[in-house]
Amino acid sequence: xxxxxxxxxxxxxxxxxxxxxxxxxxxxxxxxxxxxxxxxxxxxxxxxxxxxxxxxxxxxxxxxxxxxxxxxxxxxxxxxxxxxxxxxxxxxxxxxxxxxxxxxxxxxxxxxxxxxxxxxxxxxxxxxxxxxxxxxxxxxxxxxxxxxxxxxxxxxxxxxxxxxxxxxxxxxxxxxxxxxxxxxxxxxxxxxxxxxxxx
Amino acid sequence: xxxxxxxxxxxxxxxxxxxxxxxxxxxxxxxxxxxxxxxxxxxxxxxxxxxxxxxxxxxxxxxxxxxxxxxxxxxxxxxxxxxxxxxxxxxxxxxxxxxxxxxxxxxxxxxxxxxxxxxxxxxxxxxxxxxxxxxxxxxxxxxxxxxxxxxxxxxxxxxxxxxxxxxxxxxxxxxxxxxxxxxxxxxxxxxxxxxxxxx
Amino acid sequence: xxxxxxxxxxxxxxxxxxxxxxxxxxxxxxxxxxxxxxxxxxxxxxxxxxxxxxxxxxxxxxxxxxxxxxxxxxxxxxxxxxxxxxxxxxxxxxxxxxxxxxxxxxxxxxxxxxxxxxxxxxxxxxxxxxxxxxxxxxxxxxxxxxxxxxxxxxxxxxxxxxxxxxxxxxxxxxxxxxxxxxxxxxxxxxxxxxxxxxx
Amino acid sequence: xxxxxxxxxxxxxxxxxxxxxxxxxxxxxxxxxxxxxxxxxxxxxxxxxxxxxxxxxxxxxxxxxxxxxxxxxxxxxxxxxxxxxxxxxxxxxxxxxxxxxxxxxxxxxxxxxxxxxxxxxxxxxxxxxxxxxxxxxxxxxxxxxxxxxxxxxxxxxxxxxxxxxxxxxxxxxxxxxxxxxxxxxxxxxxxxxxxxxxx
DNA sequence: AATGAATGAGCTTTCATTCAT
DNA sequence: AATGAATGAAAGCTCATTCAT
Numbered sequence: 072x073x074x075x076x077x078x079x080x081x082x083x084x085x086x087x088x089x090x091x092x093x094x095x096x097x098x099x100x101x102x103x104x105x106x107x108x109x110x111x112x113x114x115x116x117x118x119x120x121x122x123x124x125x126x127x128x129x130x131x132x133x134x135x136x137x138x139x140x141x142x143x144x145x146x147x148x149x150x151x152x153x154x155x156x157x158x159x160x161x162x163x164x165x166x167x168x169x170x171x172x173x174x175x176x177x178x179x180x181x182x183x184x185x186x187x188x189x190x191x192x193x194x195x196x197x198x199x200x201x202x203x204x205x206x207x208x209x210x211x212x213x214x215x216x217x218x219x220x221x222x223x224x225x226x227x228x229x230x231x232x233x234x235x236x237x238x239x240x241x242x243x244x245x246x247x248x249x250x251x252x253x254x255x256x257x258x259x260x261x262x263x264x265x266x267x268x269x270x
Numbered sequence: 271x272x273x274x275x276x277x278x279x280x281x282x283x284x285x286x287x288x289x290x291x292x293x294x295x296x297x298x299x300x301x302x303x304x305x306x307x308x309x310x311x312x313x314x315x316x317x318x319x320x321x322x323x324x325x326x327x328x329x330x331x332x333x334x335x336x337x338x339x340x341x342x343x344x345x346x347x348x349x350x351x352x353x354x355x356x357x358x359x360x361x362x363x364x365x366x367x368x369x370x371x372x373x374x375x376x377x378x379x380x381x382x383x384x385x386x387x388x389x390x391x392x393x394x395x396x397x398x399x400x401x402x403x404x405x406x407x408x409x410x411x412x413x414x415x416x417x418x419x420x421x422x423x424x425x426x427x428x429x430x431x432x433x434x435x436x437x438x439x440x441x442x443x444x445x446x447x448x449x450x451x452x453x454x455x456x457x458x459x460x461x462x463x464x465x466x467x468x469x
Numbered sequence: 470x471x472x473x474x475x476x477x478x479x480x481x482x483x484x485x486x487x488x489x490x491x492x493x494x495x496x497x498x499x500x501x502x503x504x505x506x507x508x509x510x511x512x513x514x515x516x517x518x519x520x521x522x523x524x525x526x527x528x529x530x531x532x533x534x535x536x537x538x539x540x541x542x543x544x545x546x547x548x549x550x551x552x553x554x555x556x557x558x559x560x561x562x563x564x565x566x567x568x569x570x571x572x573x574x575x576x577x578x579x580x581x582x583x584x585x586x587x588x589x590x591x592x593x594x595x596x597x598x599x600x601x602x603x604x605x606x607x608x609x610x611x612x613x614x615x616x617x618x619x620x621x622x623x624x625x626x627x628x629x630x631x632x633x634x635x636x637x638x639x640x641x642x643x644x645x646x647x648x649x650x651x652x653x654x655x656x657x658x659x660x661x662x663x664x665x666x667x668x
Numbered sequence: 669x670x671x672x673x674x675x676x677x678x679x680x681x682x683x684x685x686x687x688x689x690x691x692x693x694x695x696x697x698x699x700x701x702x703x704x705x706x707x708x709x710x711x712x713x714x715x716x717x718x719x720x721x722x723x724x725x726x727x728x729x730x731x732x733x734x735x736x737x738x739x740x741x742x743x744x745x746x747x748x749x750x751x752x753x754x755x756x757x758x759x760x761x762x763x764x765x766x767x768x769x770x771x772x773x774x775x776x777x778x779x780x781x782x783x784x785x786x787x788x789x790x791x792x793x794x795x796x797x798x799x800x801x802x803x804x805x806x807x808x809x810x811x812x813x814x815x816x817x818x819x820x821x822x823x824x825x826x827x828x829x830x831x832x833x834x835x836x837x838x839x840x841x842x843x844x845x846x847x848x849x850x851x852x853x854x855x856x857x858x859x860x861x862x863x864x865x866x867x
Numbered sequence: 868a869a870t871g872a873a874t875g876a877g878c879t880t881t882c883a884t885t886c887a888t
Numbered sequence: 889a890a891t892g893a894a895t896g897a898a899a900g901c902t903c904a905t906t907c908a909t
Contacts, residue, residue: 109393112882115359123891125885130889134883179894193392194308196441205468228457231442242395243430258427266461284871311899324872327901329872483892507706507791510878521895526880528893591790592706594839626855629840633832641795641828656825660863674869709903720870722906727868731904 092130095120096140101226103141104245116212138191145184152177163215167267168260170208174237175256178244186245189238208233215267222269233263294319295339302340303382303444307389337390344383351376362414365465366445367459369407373436374455377443384440392437407432414466421468432462490528494538498653501539502581502643506588536589543582549622550575561613565665568606572635573654576642583639606631613665620667631661689727692717693737698737700738701780701842707788735788742781749774760812764864765857767805771834772853777839785837805830812864819866830860 084092098120104124113134117124131137153173160166178185209230213220236259244250283291297319302310313367316323330336352372359365377384408429414420435458443449482490496518501509511532515522529535551571558564576583607628613619634657642648681689695717700708710731714721724754728734750770757763775782806827833856841847 081290092889111886114882124883125891125893126889129882129891141892142455186274193389194306196306227455228439228454229461232431232435232458232461233436235401235438236431239434240427242392246395254424255427258424259431262423262428262431262465266465268464285874290872312901313898324874324876324901324903325872328874333900485893489893505791505793511880512877523882523895523897524893527895532879535878588790591839594843622859623851623855626837626852627859629836630829630833630856630859633836634829637828637832638825652822653825656822657829660821660826660829663865664859664863666862682868688868710905711903720874722870723868725905726870771897 073096088130091126092140093144095122095127095130095137096144099137099141100145100184100187103187108194111190138195141165142188142191145181145188148181148184149174149177152180157211163211163218163220164216164264164268166211167263170211171233171237171259171263172256175240175252175259178237178241179252180240185241189241189245192238212232212267219269221267224267229263229267233259282283288327290325291339292343294321294326294329294336295343298336298340299382299386300346300388301458302389307393323446337394339391341387344380344387347380347383348373348376348387351379356410362417363412363463363467365414366462370432370436370458370462371455372457374439374451377436377440378451381440381443381447384437388440389439411466415419419468420466423466428462428466432458486528489524490538491542493520493528493535494523494542497535497539497542498581498585501585506592534594539585540589543579543586546579546582547572547575547586550578555609556624561609561616561618562662562666564609564612565661568609569631569635569657569661570654573638573650573657576635576639577650580639580642580646583636585645587636587639610665618667619665622665627661627665631657685727688723689737690741692719692724692727692734693741696738697742697784700784700787705791708787728768735792739785739788740846742785745778745781746771746774749777750764754808760808760815760817761861761865763808763812764860767808768830768834768856768860769853772837772856775834776849779838779841779845783840786838787840789835796841809864817866818864821864826860826864830856845856 095116099111099116102116102119106115112122113127116137117127122125127137128136131140153170156169156173157166160169209226212221212224212226212229216223216226240250240252240255240259244252293447294315298310298315301318305314312323312326313335316326325335326333329394330339339452352369355372356365373384408425408443411420411423411425411428415422415425439449439451439454439458443451493514497509497514500514500517504513510527511522514535515525518524525532525535529538551568554567554571555564558567572583607624610619610622610624610627614621614624638648638650638653638657642650692713696708696713699713699716703712710721710724713734716722717723724731724734728737750767752768753770754763757766806823809818809821809823809826813820813823837847837849837852837856841849
C-alpha cells in the first residue's frame with residue numbers, strides 16, 4: 072500500500088500489513104539471491120511467496136520501494152549483529168577484526184541477505200548512493216589513525232578495499248557455499264591487520 | 271553485417287566495417303560504464319552512437335557478440351599495457367607493484383573501459399567463467415610464496431581482494447573522475463605490499 | 470495469465486479466463502484462416518480481438534501455446550462431430566462416406582477452423598508429426614481392404630489424397646463461401662467410392 | 669533491375685542480366701525447397717548464391733517479383749515437359765494418365781522446383797490466384813465429359829482434387845525422397861481413372 | 868553491374884504498473 | 889486486504905528495402 076494513501080489511524084500500519092511487507096521482503100531477498108537481480112521480476116518474487124503479483128503492488132508503492140526496503144532491512148539486521156560486537160572492542164585493531172569477523176558471521180547465517188544486497192548494489196550502483204554504511208567504517212579507520220594504532224593511509228580507500236573484499240566473498244559464497252568462511256575470516260583479518268597496523 | 275553472412279574477401283573486413291565495429295564497441299563501453307549494464311540496451315547504445323539500433327544488429331550477430339567484443343577489446347588493450355610491465359619485474363613484490371600500478375595507469379587512460387568490463391563480469395558472473403585474468407594473478411602470488419618473498423596466505427583470496435579493490439576503484443573513478451589515481455596507486459601498492467610480504 | 474504463474478484453485482481457471490482464452494483462440498483461427506498463417510502475427514490477432522497484444526501473452530505462455538490450443542480445440546470439436554458418425558457405420562464404404570460427409574458438415578459450420586488447422590499443419594509440416602488424424606483414416610482404409618470391400622491400393626496414398634482434397638475444399642470455401650458444400654459432399658463421396666470400391 | 673527503369677536498348681536485357689536472374693531464381697528455388705518458405709529470406713538466398721543480398725534487389729524489383737519469377741519459371745518448365753505429352757494423347761483417359769505421369773516425372777527430375785512452388789502457393793494462397801494451370805486441367809476434364817469418355821462430375825472439384833493430391837505428393841517427396849514415385853504414378857492414375865471413367 | 872552499409876517496420880516476449888472488483 | 893485482468897513500454901532480433909559508391 073502506498074504510504075501516501077495510508078497511515079491514517081493513530082496506530083499506524085496494521086499487524087497484517089507489517090507481516091505481509093516482511094514476508095514479501097524476505098521472498099524478494101530469496102529470489103534475488105537465488106536467481107540474481109536480473110531474473111528477480113515481481114512475478115518470480117510473488118510466485119515464491121505464493122501470493123499474487125499485485126499484492127506486492129498493493130503493499131509497496133512500486134518495485135523501487137520494495138528494493139529500498141530490502142536494503143533497509145538487511146542493513147538493519149546486519150548492523151544489529153555487527154554493531155554491538157564492533158562497539159565492544161576497545162582497540163582499533165580489535166574493532167577491525169570484529170568488523171570483518173561479524174560481517175562474515177552475518178554472511179554465514181544470512182548468506183542470501185548479503186548476496187541480495189550485493190546484487191542490488193551492483194545493479195543500482197549508478198542510482199544509489201551508499202555512504203550510509205561505508206562511512207562508519209571509514210570513520211573507525213580514521214579514529215584508529217588518530218589513536219596512533221593504525222599507520223597513515225587513506226581511510227576512504229582502505230574502507231573501499233575492505234568492503235569490496237567482503238562483497239566479493241559474499242558473491243563467491245553464494246556461488247559456492249562450501250567456501251570456508253572461518254578461513255576467510257582469518258585470512259582477511261590478518262591481511263587487513265597487516266595492511267593497517269602502525270609500524 | 272553479420273559474420274555468418276559476410277563474404278570474406280582476401281582483404282578481410284573493410285575499413286568502414288572495422289571503424290563501425292570499433293565505434294559501436296566504444297559506445298557500448300561508454301554506455302555500460304555510465305548507465306550500468308542493466309540500462310545498457312541496444313537502443314541506448316545506438317542512441318549514444320547516433321545510429322539506428324539495427325546498425326548494431328548489422329555489424330554484430332547479436333548483443334552477446336557485442337559484449338564479447340567489448341571484453342576482448344578491453345582485455346587485449348589492458349593486457350598490452352600491463353603484461354610487459356608485469357613481466358619486466360624480477361621480484362614478486364615488484365610484480366605486484368607493477369600489476370597494481372599498470373592497472374591504474376590503464377584505468378586512467380581508459381576509465382570507462384575498466385568500469386564497463388567490471389560491470390559485465392559482475393553481471394555475467396553466473397554464466398561466465400572468467401579465470402583467464404584472475405588465475406595469472408593468483409599464480410603470481412603463489413610463485414612469490416614459493417620464493418619465500420611472500421608470507422603464507424590464501425593466494426585465491428588475496429587475488430580476489432586485489433581484483434575487488436581495483437574494480438571498486440574503477441567504478442568510483444567513473445563516478446568521480448577527480449579521484450587521484452596516483453594516490454590510489456601508492457595506497458594500494460603499500461597496502462598489498464604490507465599484506466603480502468614475508469615477515 | 471501464464472500457466473506457470475497461475476495459482477490453480479480447486480475451481481480451476483475462472484470463467485473470464487476461459488472465455489478470454491476461447492475468444493483469443495477464435496480470433497487466432499479467424500486471422501489465420503483469412504490472412505494465412507504467415508501474416509497471422511500476434512498483433513493481427515489482437516487487433517481482430519480488439520484487445521492489446523499483451524493480453525495474448527497474459528493468457529498464453531507464448532504463440533506456440535496459442536497455436537497448440539487452436540489445434541487442440543479444432544481437433545476436439547471436429548472429432549466430436551465426425552467420430553460418432555464414422556463409428557456408427559458398419560461398412561467401410563459407409564465409413565468413408567460418413568468421413569467425407571461429416572468432415573464437410575463440420576466445415577460448413579466451422580469453415581475457418583478447418584482452414585486454419587490446414588494452414589497450421591502445412592506450416593509446421595517439417596516440425597510437427599501429425600499422424601494422429603491421418604493414421605486413423607489410413608487404418609480404416611486398410612480395414613476395408615482386409616474385409617474385401619475395397620480394392621487393392623496404397624492406403625497411405627489414398628488417405629493423403631482424401632485429406633488433401635478436403636483441405637483444398639476448406640481453403641476454397643473460406644475464399645468463396647458460396648461454394649455448395651452439399652454438392653462437394655456428393656461429388657467427393659462418389660469420387661472416392663469409385664476410387665476405392667472393389668471391382 | 670526494375671523493369672520500368674530498364675529495357676531501353678533494342679536488344680532487351682543483356683546476357684548477363686538474363687543469366688543472373690536465372691541464377692538467382694534457381695537459388696531461390698533451392699533455398700525455399702530446402703529451408704521452407706518461412707526461412708527463405710533474401711539473405712539466405714543470396715548466401716546460397718554466393719552473392720550479395722542487394723544483387724537480388726538490383727535484378728528484381730523486390731521479393732515479390734522474384735517469387736513471381738520462380739512461379740513463372742517452374743510453371744514454364746513444367747508445362748514444357750507436361751504439355752507435349754498431354755497433347756500427344758488422343759483419349760481423355762490417356763490425357764489424364766499423361767498429366768499425372770508427366771507431373772510426377774517432372775517432380776522426379778525437379779523435386780525442389782515442385783516443392784518450392786508448393787511452398788509458395790501455400791504461403792501466398794490468400795494473395796495469389798492460381799487458375800492459370802488449374803483451368804487447363806479443368807478444361808480437359810470437361811472435354812472428356814463432352815466426349816462421353818468421363819462420367820458426370822464437377823470438373824472444377826475433380827481438378828482441385830487431382831492438383832491437391834499431386835501437391836501433397838510433392839511435399840511428401842521433398843520430406844522423404846525415398847518415396848517411390850513410380851508407385852505413386854500407378855496408384856494415382858488408377859485412382860483417378862476409376863474416379864472419372866464413364867460407367 | 869554490383870554491393871557494403873544503413874534503416875525502419877514488424878516480430879515475439881517480458882515486465883512493472885494500473886484498475887475494477 | 890487482495891487479486892485477476894489488462895496494458896503499454898521496452899527489450900533483442902529479423903527482414904526487405906534503399907542508397908551512395
